[in-house]
Amino acid sequence: MFYEGAIYRPPSEAGSLILQITVGCRHNACTFCTMFKDKRFRIKTYEEIEQIIAEARAYYPQAQRIFLADGDALTVDTAVLIKVLDKLYQNFPRLNKVGIYGGPKDILRKSVEELKELKDHGLNIVYLGVESGSARILKAVHKGVTPEEMIAAGQKVMASGLLLSCTVIIGLGGKAHSREHAIETAKVASAINPHYLAGLTLLIDQDALIMGSIQRGELEILSPLECLREIKTLVEHLEVTDCIFRCNHASNYLPLKATLPKEKEKLLSQIDDVLERNQTERLRPETWRAL
Numbered sequence: 001m002f003y004e005g006a007i008y009r010p011p012s013e014a015g016s017l018i019l020q021i022t023v024g025c026r027h028n029a030c031t032f033c034t035m036f037k038d039k040r041f042r043i044k045t046y047e048e049i050e051q052i053i054a055e056a057r058a059y060y061p062q063a064q065r066i067f068l069a070d071g072d073a074l075t076v077d078t079a080v081l082i083k084v085l086d087k088l089y090q091n092f093p094r095l096n097k098v099g100i101y102g103g104p105k106d107i108l109r110k111s112v113e114e115l116k117e118l119k120d121h122g123l124n125i126v127y128l129g130v131e132s133g134s135a136r137i138l139k140a141v142h143k144g145v146t147p148e149e150m151i152a153a154g155q156k157v158m159a160s161g162l163l164l165s166c167t168v169i170i171g172l173g174g175k176a177h178s179r180e181h182a183i184e185t186a187k188v189a190s191a192i193n194p195h196y197l198a199g200l201t202l203l204i205d206q207d208a209l210i211m212g213s214i215q216r217g218e219l220e221i222l223s224p225l226e227c228l229r230e231i232k233t234l235v236e237h238l239e240v241t242d243c244i245f246r247c248n249h250a251s252n253y254l255p256l257k258a259t260l261p262k263e264k265e266k267l268l269s270q271i272d273d274v275l276e277r278n279q280t281e282r283l284r285p286e287t288w289r290a291l
């Protein structure tokens with residue numbers, strides 16, 4: 001059997017074969033996230049992983065891209081991950097890209113040398129959920145790390161030579177902390193200087209702990225235009241050297257994509273088309289907001 005429970009992967013891994021080497025998320029405490037609430041975290045044994053690889057190979061021998069799930073599969077011991085990577089490249093002759101989710105704490109537990117070793121054995125990209133750069137917001141959503149720790153984790157991946165894709169959540173600070181969220185997130189993202197940065201919009205899952213804050217009026221959901229204003233502030237304050245910035249997930253009201261800093265002015269102008277030049281017909285409808 002390939003999978004235990006629902007499986008999640010980053011949007012850019014849509015075409016990848018997903019192999020579940022852990023079940024759930026070790027942290028599993030973020031108030032906005034319900035992805036793994038029904039799963040008890042565990043790392044699969046190497047024997048289980050070998051069996052999954054054998055089954056997957058029988059179905060998809062030509063797989064070129066593989067994503068290692070679940071929530072923070074980078075938590076697996078480096079020596080085991082290396083064995084898994086070697087096994088993957090032995091079994092899938094056309095394989096050329098392996099991605100993985102890495103929680104900040106899992107990255108911090110590994111040395112840059114360990115991350116380099118993983119790269120040498122064929123790991124290509126780590127997906128890190130930064131969510132916010134604001135200490136207040138990270139604490140409020142129980143992310144479990146400070147902005148300084150988040151920066152250290154991101155910088156470690158960058159120092160290893162692995163590709164790093166970070167996500168932040170637009171609207172996570174609500175109306176009251178929107179500007180703080182945008183500016184502090186830009187600071188953390190700039191300090192990390194990742195290869196990819198994606199802004200997703202806060203999705204409201206009725207079962208998420210964050211619903212309590214919304215119901216008590218502590219967190220007010222941003223309107224589409226307020227989300228766009230927050231993205232504009234974020235982009236204005238970003239100081240990255242070569243980063244593909246995307247807000248083109250299904251959750252985003254206005255699909256945006258640019259290479260920063262090269263296309264910063266063009267990106268800001270696209271945002272202003274809606275904010276200042278009233279091209280609001282370009283916004284996607286809000287129907288997706290409530291899950």
Ligand code: SF4
Nearest residue numbers: 025028029030033071
């Ligand atoms: S670390 Fe990621 S997967 Fe785990 S609870 Fe937080 S957002 Fe969800």
